[in-house]
Amino acid sequence: MSTLPRFTAAAVQAAPVYLDTEATVAKAVSLIAEAAGNGASLVVLPEVFVPGYPYWNWTMTPVQGSPWFERLRQASIEVPGPQVETLCAAARQHGAVVVIGVNERVPYSLGVLFNTMLTIGADGRLLGVHRKLVPTWAEKLTWTGGDGSSLKVHQTEVGPLGVLACGENTNTLARFALLAQGELVHAASYIALPVAPEDYDMADAIAMRTAAHCFEGKVFTVVSCSTISPEMGIADRPRSALSGIFGPDGRPVVEPLVDDEGIVYAEIDLNRCVQPKQMHDIVGHYNRFDIFRLHVDQRPRAPITLEETWTTPPSDAPGYPTPLS
Template sequence: MPYLPRFTAAAVQAAPVYLDADATVDKAVALIEEAAGHGASLVVFPEVFVPGYPYWNWTMNPVQGSPWFERLYRSAVDVPGPQVATLREAARRTGVVLVIGVNERGAHSLGVLHNTLLIIGDDGELLGVHRKLVPTWAEKLTWTGGDGSSLRVHRTAIGPLGALACGENTNTLARFTLLAQGELVHAASYIALPVAPADYDMAEAIAVRTAAHCFEGKLFSVVACSTVSPEMVDLIAGDDPEVRKQLARPHSALSGIFGPDGRPVGEPLVDEEGIVYAEIDLGRCIQPKQMHDIIGHYNRFDVFQLQVDNRPRTPVVFFEEEA
């Protein structure tokens, strides 16, 4: 019989202390302790929570945004590094499995930033470093894409856990790669997107994508989305009334927990800061899979085949000359 735990999950919806990695990590630690105090065994934070999202890519031209890229680079974190060590210790001390988004500096180039999700076990072990495969739209001005080596499901105290960042949750093949490894708990980290086109509702888009993955995979998803604080609006928009109005757009963030039927478990949180809690019982995943198990009987692997290159990619490969 597989291990099918019951536990409390926490989805954190909050704004970072913008472009201040140390202060944002301190805020994250306080929220981890708060969630653990309410009985949470899994705590999920937003995409690039440390130290924030590059909204200037959407509100400025590339030349105007370039100094902001440097500012984000200088404020980003190293993996491993002191901020990661603090987060690992917080997970160990509180006994929670932790998923949190960071801006990660590349090890080999000053021009490389990764949109990275850290997956940390309840013993403080760094289980996974997932780098967003494809930055979305204007994000390509900031982040370098990751590789397939981090598309992994981790065996944790709360069950088989996978994680994707924001638009990756729209990537059917990435999601299938996690499902095919037995994923039963999915962490989906997002950012508030008030700068989207006028006919795009970010909160609704998050709910649709989450429901799709839960219903297709018959699993639970914990969705954590950031918010935009007044301090962030002041910093990015300054006195520009149009940008201030844009960044204050409502219905730009949604966090919550969704079940294997695609429905929310409890009430999601929209726009406001807070923590959403819900009880997850992985035993609820069994019966729905009898109807649609797309990684089992409800597929035709003689017809369809997915190949994933999970080799880590490096800028250069040296072949030593044989003696």
């Protein structure tokens, strides 16, 4: 009789060393070591933890914020790259599955940055590079949207693991796409949002999204959120951040952490997902696939496709080669 994994998960709530790439990576390595030292086999860190979130999109005009975009690009990382190798080495050293958000730059364009979630196996292999599909509201001034190629569930030492960044956890179809691939552990990474409208409670918003996904999919979610530090230059306000671990009934497994830096630990037993699935299995018997159908395009998108093989032109052709069809 097969049994599902049982393990300790860690949800990290911390601020980056703002726009300081190497210092933030070092802090991430330290947090991974601390969490693993306390028994965690899965460590989830916040959205764009390396090297921070572009809060100026919310507090400045696009013209005022443009120099900050340049600073962020300079501090962003390439994937793969040396900073990713450092994070992978930390996962391997401590034997933990790691999920962490980074700002990713690309070599083909100076204007393209991605909000990227890295999934790293306990053996140090980079398993997944998920680029946020739709940057939220003011974030469109900074990030380019990703494609469906990274909307995948990874088979890890802690079970089938899927990840989404912040507002993506509101996207019903994106969440269903992960559930339908067998997701049982969901990692949801967020940023603290004190710049939201006055009537918006970020802690409540995170908790509601997390509970909804857990209850609908009968899965566990480890949710990690960043916090605000003085060097970010924005005023903090209460209930801007929440991190914790939620079970397949939609309830927190332990008391979530609100606003303060720290690490939340909880034991996850994936066998707890079985009996609730008998009641509502929305990727199985509790659906009507003869009525509903979801198509996910997982082809990677690139700005150009280059054909490198050419035919020999016929004798009467103009003076340039003819591409193969």
